[in-house]
Amino acid sequence: MTRSLPRVLLTGFEPFDGEAVNPSWEAVQAHEGREIAGHRIETLCLPVCFGESLGALRRALRRRPALVLAVGQAGGRAAIGIERVAINVDDARIPDNAGAQPIDCPVIRGAPAAYFARLPIKALRAELVAAGIPAEISHSAGTFVCNHVFFGLMHALRRRPGVRAGFVHVPYSPAQAARHPGAPSLPVERVSAALERMVEVALRCEERRESAGALH
Amino acid sequence: MTRSLPRVLLTGFEPFDGEAVNPSWEAVQAHEGREIAGHRIETLCLPVCFGESLGALRRALRRRPALVLAVGQAGGRAAIGIERVAINVDDARIPDNAGAQPIDCPVIRGAPAAYFARLPIKALRAELVAAGIPAEISHSAGTFVCNHVFFGLMHALRRRPGVRAGFVHVPYSPAQAARHPGAPSLPVERVSAALERMVEVALRCEERRESAGALH
Amino acid sequence: MTRSLPRVLLTGFEPFDGEAVNPSWEAVQAHEGREIAGHRIETLCLPVCFGESLGALRRALRRRPALVLAVGQAGGRAAIGIERVAINVDDARIPDNAGAQPIDCPVIRGAPAAYFARLPIKALRAELVAAGIPAEISHSAGTFVCNHVFFGLMHALRRRPGVRAGFVHVPYSPAQAARHPGAPSLPVERVSAALERMVEVALRCEERRESAGALH
Amino acid sequence: MTRSLPRVLLTGFEPFDGEAVNPSWEAVQAHEGREIAGHRIETLCLPVCFGESLGALRRALRRRPALVLAVGQAGGRAAIGIERVAINVDDARIPDNAGAQPIDCPVIRGAPAAYFARLPIKALRAELVAAGIPAEISHSAGTFVCNHVFFGLMHALRRRPGVRAGFVHVPYSPAQAARHPGAPSLPVERVSAALERMVEVALRCEERRESAGALH
Numbered sequence A, B, C, D: 001m002t003r004s005l006p007r008v009l010l011t012g013f014e015p016f017d018g019e020a021v022n023p024s025w026e027a028v029q030a031h032e033g034r035e036i037a038g039h040r041i042e043t044l045c046l047p048v049c050f051g052e053s054l055g056a057l058r059r060a061l062r063r064r065p066a067l068v069l070a071v072g073q074a075g076g077r078a079a080i081g082i083e084r085v086a087i088n089v090d091d092a093r094i095p096d097n098a099g100a101q102p103i104d105c106p107v108i109r110g111a112p113a114a115y116f117a118r119l120p121i122k123a124l125r126a127e128l129v130a131a132g133i134p135a136e137i138s139h140s141a142g143t144f145v146c147n148h149v150f151f152g153l154m155h156a157l158r159r160r161p162g163v164r165a166g167f168v169h170v171p172y173s174p175a176q177a178a179r180h181p182g183a184p185s186l187p188v189e190r191v192s193a194a195l196e197r198m199v200e201v202a203l204r205c206e207e208r209r210e211s212a213g214a215l216h
Helices: A024-031 A052-061 A122-129 A147-158 A186-202 B022-031 B052-061 B120-130 B145-156 B188-204 C023-029 C052-061 C121-130 C147-155 C188-204 D023-030 D054-060 D121-130 D145-156 D186-204
Strands: A008-012 A039-046 A067-073 A080-083 A085-087 A103-105 A114-118 A135-138 A163-169 B005-012 B039-048 B067-073 B080-083 B086-087 B103-105 B113-117 B133-139 B166-170 C007-013 C038-044 C068-075 C078-082 C085-087 C104-106 C112-115 C136-137 C162-172 D007-013 D039-045 D066-072 D080-083 D085-086 D103-105 D112-117 D135-138 D163-170
Touching: A008 A024, A008 A052, A008 A147, A008 A186, A024 A039, A024 A163, A024 A186, A039 A052, A039 A186, A052 A147, A067 A147, A067 A186, A080 A122, A085 A147, A085 B113, A114 A147, A114 B086, A122 A135, A122 A186, A147 A163, A163 A186, A163 D023, B005 B022, B005 B052, B005 B145, B005 B188, B022 B039, B022 B067, B022 B166, B022 B188, B039 B052, B039 B188, B052 B145, B067 B145, B067 B188, B080 B120, B086 B145, B103 D007, B113 B145, B120 B133, B120 B188, B145 B166, B166 B188, C007 C052, C007 C147, C023 C038, C023 C068, C023 C162, C023 C188, C038 C052, C038 C188, C052 C147, C068 C147, C068 C188, C078 C121, C085 C147, C085 D112, C104 D135, C112 C147, C112 D085, C121 C136, C121 C188, C147 C162, C162 C188, D007 D023, D007 D054, D007 D145, D007 D186, D023 D039, D023 D066, D023 D163, D023 D186, D039 D054, D039 D186, D054 D145, D066 D145, D066 D186, D080 D121, D085 D145, D112 D145, D121 D135, D121 D186, D145 D163, D163 D186
Parallel strands: A008 A039, A008 A067, A067 A163, A080 A135, B005 B039, B005 B067, B067 B166, B080 B133, C007 C038, C007 C068, C068 C162, C078 C136, D007 D039, D007 D066, D066 D163, D080 D135
Antiparallel strands: A080 A163, A085 A114, B080 B166, B086 B113, C078 C162, C085 C112, D080 D163, D085 D112
């Protein structure tokens, strides 16, 4: 009888904002069932809906993953963005996929103003850059469903300090960018390779002391 | 005998990063001693130094202002940025004016991860845009001395819930932008006029329910 | 009896693309009738129409100005753009104010592929930067009515080599930029001051040997 | 005995500006000796040197290619840029690889101010976008060695009207962009695939009537 492997949960999102695909889910689903660094990868496609996305995520967290990496699309960004902080506010510039458009509501009433990612964010960036994949630390995950899921994730894990978790934004795919003149892109297979390296580094968990600061 | 007016504290910063001036202080100092909306304006020029800046700010807070608007330079931005949230991290890409360069340290050990501005940020934006002054909500004040001061300010006021307070980032002046090819600018006198309107709106304090959300 | 002064022609444009004003004309008209460097300023507001704009310009050229500076709006640019070259093509992304939308047509059939500005463009840039006004050399005036007028102007003057002439693009005014989130701006009075300096430098006409090259 | 195929010449550039590779040559060299649309592909790596680059190009033109596509790196651009026009000026912001830095010199003394590409530029863009590859029409190839080669190419072919020729700018590769924070990228294999499609379309040579105009 084999002992089951510890788990890593990767989540992506369904398409939104008129797109036919979402590169976060394209990149994540390639890893379903794989073994990386002695862990079994489980994947989940989240709806781009306030509330409902968090319900699906919480159900998946019951399976007690050792690491959770949530991934979302950031159209207009050129690099993989490793998010530093989730804030407790929903402020939707466009309706979500269920038509909801909360403005200046807390993600979770009574929860703290913010949570930091529990990831070695500098080590993750260094690994990707060394591998030739554009990557940057981001200080805002926005105020739409990505930040909502990121905040809800960290809140759900607030009493499980041993679980690593965070959020990563990924650029449009080239095919998406082709329809958005001027927009940068990164192919899904590069993003997918980046996710594998990020899982490895996040599980090893050594942080690097180097600046990724923004002046403003 | 005249009753003294309630106070508003406006802070700017000294120059940094090789600049000869800091448009935040240029715009702020024009208001020293003025009366706006029944309040007396007091101004303060903060050093661009971790730690020392907060010491100077705390001393000024003893004079019990009814509103505190801290202002800083954001070279590269095109609009006045009304900051939504301060985070509890110092991560300096360049040394401050005293040579300190903290990396991934808390602003205040043991304090919460973040504080939200206590300003009607949507009303402030609406007022400026209506007055023909470019303005936007910003979801990150960076991780340098501006965010440091913003976080320290909100922490210092955490038990004075009646005091309005927040942070505003301003673009380069045209003269600064002339030496940074491609950089946007806003004249100091426009910024100064914007600060007057912001003081009025912040004291009136009616928030507007309208989105300023960022998708990422 | 007084001898009349030699003339300088400044042209701006009427509003287009849904704007209520055009900062090029706002900045130009402030100089109507003024004397700068021993020349009388004449101003002209051109329609944003292919063809018709050139007809109006050619009529004004009959008054034999010594210098012609045509000015147009470049929404999205942060600096005053001193154009280096006009190309012989109309390619309209949007209809002009008369509804015409030529695609890949020559401005003037049988004319050369391009004309260079007859202005000391580096000296103009140096003057503005020294005066604290953001300025840059631009290598494309686009393919809309601005380039159309610039090309037609240089073609009309092809046999008058002593006449200085060129084109300058100016950013949105702050009030325009306030309605275009993220767009840079420059106040009309700064643009107006810049035009006065440019007239002086263009009439003095000493070029500077310094790079303004673009790698691509 | 086999009849030899008509030729297509693809040129790329050696690395410059401190880069270890040049994606233009990486993408071009993959096609050396291949047959595309009944033509034999010949490739050439040009030095990033004013003058010398044109000498090497002219020697290759003696082999009478039916189509010449010159390709260069445009760090900072997000899409494949199909250049519309080459201008007769060298203005180098940085020295070339031989240390030369011409400022405001003609590429070829006595030659016209500009040449247009002899390519169906709109059809090329439409093909790439349909294939999911970001592409755009560009109205300036800059004033460095890329424009120099583009202008020299069109001048050399001015009496061979049947030969198709033009210039294409390509973004950084992801590995390059990883070292230029914020810079967009496109993988070399996508660029290489794009070049194959562009050769096919350029040889078929049907232009499309659709706008690619820039307002400024």
